[in-house]
Amino acid sequence: MSDRMQSGIPGGGSPDRPDRAGRSRLTRERVLNTALAVVDEVGLASLSMRRVADELGVEPMALYRYTPSKDDLLDGLVETLFLALDQALADGDYAIPPSRPGTPEWRADLHKTATAMYRVALAHPHVVPLVATRPLTVPLTRRPQGVLRSHERLLALLHSAGLEDRTALTVYRTFLSWVLGYIVIELRQIVDDPDEPEPAIRLGLHRLPASDFPRLRALGPALATPAGEQQLTAGIDALLDHLVPQT
Structure with a gap:
């Protein structure tokens, strides 16, 4: 799965504005849409902060600003x-x-x-x-x-x-x-x-x-x-x- 898959997820917003390195900046919406795409592909049991971070091309710690815990990710x-x-x-x-x-x-x-x-x-x-x-x-x-x-x-x-x-x-x-x-x-x-x-x-x-x-x-x-x-x-x-x- 790639980050490009997110564009087809119901409820997902418009693409995030790229930063100077050409990558889209993180937002809570983008993190949650990526998590949803992961669950759609591999199931809920395989969802982890690391898996979502890997899909976004960032370190897992970068996600905690937008979703501070696994429970918050599930609620999201x-x-x-x-x-x-x-x-x-x-x-x-x-x-x-x-x-x-x-x-x-x-x-x-x-x-x-x-x-x-x-x-x-x-x-x-x-x-x-x-x-x-x-x-x-x-x-x-x-x-x-x-x-x-x-x-x-x-x-x-x-x-x-x-x-x-x-x-x-x-x-x-x-x-x-x-x-x-x-x-x-x-x-x-x-x-x-x-x-x-x-x-x-x-x-x-x-x-x-x-x-x-x-x-x-x-x-x-x-x-x-x-x-x-x-x-x-x-x-x-x-x-x-x-x-x-x-x-």
Whole structure:
């Protein structure tokens, strides 16, 4: 991987201004975009300050001005995904699954948010576990600004829809739980041997005793196929029909 790969990362800004030696100067955004590119290529387990520094052509100590710890780097990756989500929503140049006739505008906006989250996650699947786990270790007010702004926007949307605070919080929690859970399940590892042409063996179904796991054996091929955006938004509607049946 080279530093040039960063230009295609959602949420990344314009190239940094070169210094007198012809190299781009370091910024926090550039460090985080490089870290994201590393994770996209080799996975989260292989991420290290040294690996990021090597990609940038600097000493590891040079990074600590912009991301002072590994934990801060991980939080920065989460923020980078949320910034990519913000950019996707701001661009608005992608089609989403059609809403049901008569769907209120605020529900349609939830569909857009969920679809953008889904697409950003699929573009950076190795970072998704951080989105689910880092909030467990970081208090709300200490989370990155980009993350907080995304949550504030969602709560503001529900408030503008006229939902009472208690109902808005229930929808907020339910929406995030559904979307994040759906994405995690979509990204789970199913294929046992990617190079195997025989479907059953490719999925490793022969490893499951038919007498013990008849339904997994029967539904294994379907489980290996992503459910997609249509079921994502259909699930949101099913939840909202129960939580806010009058809108």
